[in-house]
Amino acid sequence: MRALAAMSVANIRSFYRDRASLFWTLAFPIIFVVLFGSIFSGGSTRFSIGWVDQDGTPAAQGMRAAFEQVPILGIEEADEDAALQAMRDGELDAVVIVPAGLGNALADAGEPFRLTLYTDPSRQTASTTVQQIVNQVVGGMNQRLSGVPPLLAVDTQPLQTQNISAAAYFVPSILAMALMQLGVFAAIPLVAQREKLILKRLGATPLSRATLVGSNVVMRLLIALVQSTLIIGIGAALFGVTIVGNIILVAALIALGALTFLAIGYVIASYARTEETANALTSVVQFPLMFLSGIFFPIEFMPDFLQPVAAVMPLTYLGDALRQTMVGGAAYVPLEVDVLVLGGWLVVSFLISARFFRWQ
């Protein structure tokens, strides 16, 4: 017990005196939270529309007023060339052109009068949304002008869904990523300690291997606690992402995740002979985990051929479990399945490293 405490303290000291590990495990995830938060929360869903009125009649002004009533549209009046240039420069999302003759056309009621709408098809969401809004507004005006009462109408009812905000999606994701890195990166000091014969020197003392591994687990779990507190705290303070689920359950999942990835770190350390190999292997492991596990975007958005890959990644399940319990996000699989898959990775990784890890 005394040796376990002393080894844990020594590990923690070694850790916080190593600037690089401090940066990657604490500063890096925080930078990620702040960066992602600013990018995704800052961009509100509001569209700027250039309004080119070549008609100038009260009818055209009435139409503009109808558009101005749509809350997510910002209307900016300009001439055609200026408006199109502004759209090319990215200042406008779309341009509506009202050609001269609108007033007369409405009075005559012959052929339909045509407005022109410029949208950017490469920005699919924006262009579709703007098209729908424009069609809706124009449709409403058609109806009023023609005087035919609507035969069908839709009543909207509010219903709480599991569609969570961008910030609520990525805070658990970044926590999962940080826990993954904490565990996987453990391989590097382990291999370094073996390479420098520190593990061998310890082997010449009565210190048991269980105590040695135990002290590493204690240290990593403590760091996981600090990391989680920081990430969750910043998520709550800056982006209002609060934990809606059971905090004990969240803590247990954090511990399970930290242990699973630490075991994977030991597997890497079992195969890497030099510190350089360990560095390379952790990158080889962590990047696919990060980008193919649905922690940055839902798995359904991935190409079909990558979805089976995501389905075996342990990080997928840690992200999913944390998202479900922390912010009530939509489940990829039920929570029990998340726990089972993570537990499976933990057991298999433990067995592999117990068999293949070399102390000298």
Next chain:
Amino acid sequence: MRDVPATEPVISARDLAKHYGTVKAVAGITFEVGRGEVFGLLGPNGAGKTTTIEILEGLRRPDGGQATVLGHDVARHPDRLKERIGVQLQTAALYPNLTVAELIDLFGSFYRRRRPADELIEELGLGERRTALTRDLSGGQRQRLSIALALVNDPELIFLDEPTTGLDPQARRSLWDHIARFRSEGRTVLLTTHYMEEAERLCDRIAIMDHGLILEMGTVAELVTRHFRERTVRFDTRSELTDASLSGIRGVSRVAHEDGEVALYTTDVPGTVGALLALGDRLGIADLDLAVRRPSLEDVFLELTGRALRD
């Protein structure tokens, strides 16, 4: 060729062997080390010294023969003996981001019996560096720290693997003083070295190893006497003294020319010196500068292994 020390052995190895693949690192060695002895394994790199010492430390399992250390079988109860031995590995292995005092305290926590860190820091002259990170220590300080770690459990038996390799002469001498002190404190020391001078100065007994085997074992005087009954009488080459006249001198078995000197190999030093001086008188040589040399451990080594032991 088994030298049994008078006291009960602290280390007893019999037919000890260890293979790595097809390489026989240790090919069946037998020796004993008595309580309070400083015993040296002397040999070139790759002789099997480190493998031998690591088997006795409980770090490697032998795959032939057996060994007991402080009464414990090294293969069956390595944990029991680790509690009572002090170990210094060939490459000083330390946590780079811990201080001297922290590291000594850490190692102390592994043992039931332990000495205060302050005492060890004082003893090894690390007082000024006690709050320094180990990565900032000089080579000599690092070596003294690793000796401090070997002493942290107040061990009866200390293993030192190439303790002075890579040290400057001053640091080497300081380490020799420490090893001499261990003997005066009644501790037993097993050390490996490839420095003749170190072995001659420090060790009560020496085992010369090569290719995984012990070639010869005993005190330095015993080894030399066993292999060389002859001494050499040496003097600067003089043209008046021809080989023919020298070989007729009493006791001389061989006349050799080594490094500009004449070397007369003899088993009767007083007789040879007397006859040589008389011969000089007759030829009118008054200033013959004589030296008598006993063969050194190095000569024994050369004789046994056929190669010089230098790094």
